[in-house]
Amino acid sequence: MLNKSFQFVRVAGSTLVLTIVLASAAHAETTDALQGDSGQSARGVKAWANNCASCHNLRPAKELRDDQWRVVVSHMRVRADLTGQEARDILKFLQENN
Amino acid sequence: MQYLTNKTLPLAAAISGIIALSSSAYADSESQSLQSEVQMLRKEVAELRALIKEQSSAQEEVKNLRNEVKATSHAQSEWTNADSTFHLSGYAAAGYTDRKQSGGSAFNVASFNPIFNFLYRDIVLAEAELEVATAADGSTETKLEYGSIDIFLNDYATLVAGKFLSPLGHFRQNAHPAWINKFPSLPPGFGEDQAAPAAEVGLGVRGGYPFGQDMKMKYALYAGNGPELEVDAGEIHGIKSDGFARDVDRRKVLGGRVSLVPLPKFEIGLSGASGGVGLANEPDRSYRAIGTDIGYQWKNLDLRAEYISQKVGDQEASAAPLGGTWKAWYGQAAYRFLPSKWEGVLRYGKYESPRDSQRQKQWAVGVNYLWGPSVMAKLGYEFNRGLAGQEADANRWLLQLAYGF
Structure with a gap:
């Protein structure tokens, strides 16, 4: 049971990283707009x-x-x-x- | 006609004479006037020359000043605009512990932790912390607390490679420096080779991601060599987690921490790790770590609590066949009596270990005086309960000076 839980943590972790990297590309436009504003x-x-x-x-x-x-x-x-x-x-x- | 001639000749001569005399006088006067005019003009020319000379020297001065301003501005912007830049920070601590119940009082803390940071643009940061401390026998202990290369992949992810502070939990990676820790000692179980992992050698990715105006998620995931076991007389005495550049069990540890910041100054985190641990030339055994932490700041009140456990599996073929679980938790409240420079701290902690002599329950109360945000004196008293006769059972006074620079 515990092994399965940690397997889940591993998969969830990998998914999280991938999501963040991909999402950051979509977020780039907003970030550029924010970079040097007043x-x-x-x-x-x-x-x-x-x-x-x-x-x-x-x-x-x-x-x-x-x-x-x-x-x-x-x-x-x-x-x-x-x-x-x-x-x-x-x-x-x-x-x-x- | 003769009469006219006789009469007019002298008259004409006289008139001619007068005219000649008057024109001669006029010529003299005009010459003088011209001379004076020339002199005036000469004077004016001389003054103009002097003025021009003065102006050109002023222009030269302005030119020189401009060059100076340009050079100063360049020198100034060199600091801020250089691609590669460096900064040395860190902290130092000195302390005294009075433990009459266990037979020894001493000035027992003298440590200096320089932190080196090298930044290349906003691309990469190389950071390292050394701990240089005086040991009980007078020798000098030097340790690399962490040394990593951090690459900023984008706004939400940083790749961390090398030796880094364990991302499991909050205290070990964020609150252990003497000028940040509110109490002179570490919470029970959060010290060296106890329940909380200290450092890891490996590779990780970490960062934060905003959700809306004030919400945020933080994460830190890693793969590393994992801890090693401290074994004596067929028993595991502790889990060494200072970070090793070898992997004796040949099985990596994967883990991380994810936290949520639902409100500003409120954070709740979950940590977990899984992999192998063991001894050289033995089959590996399972290793699990799990933890949770919470922190909240409201006005002058700072609240914090954390739980962490590390579990080592059994291994029949080992010199120390029995595994075990090392776990610890603490809760702490600190309050700044503003506008004064005083701060009060109350902490409760508990450490559970398979070894009876290591178990400890502790109430700790302290008062701090802050000369500045990172310069302070800390006085504390620990009410300790452990196995009778052991060091863990002895109450003690602690005094510490800490400076973060």
């Missing part, structure tokens, strides 16, 4: 507060320079499973307020 910084502050604070105390924008935030946000994109758009929004907010 609301980016406003979305960024929201994403920063919601995602970063769910694990640790919020680190203020002034702690680092623009180039440092670029690397740190990429690191956190992996660590916190941020979407690419969330990472860009957060980076924009941090770079505008440091």
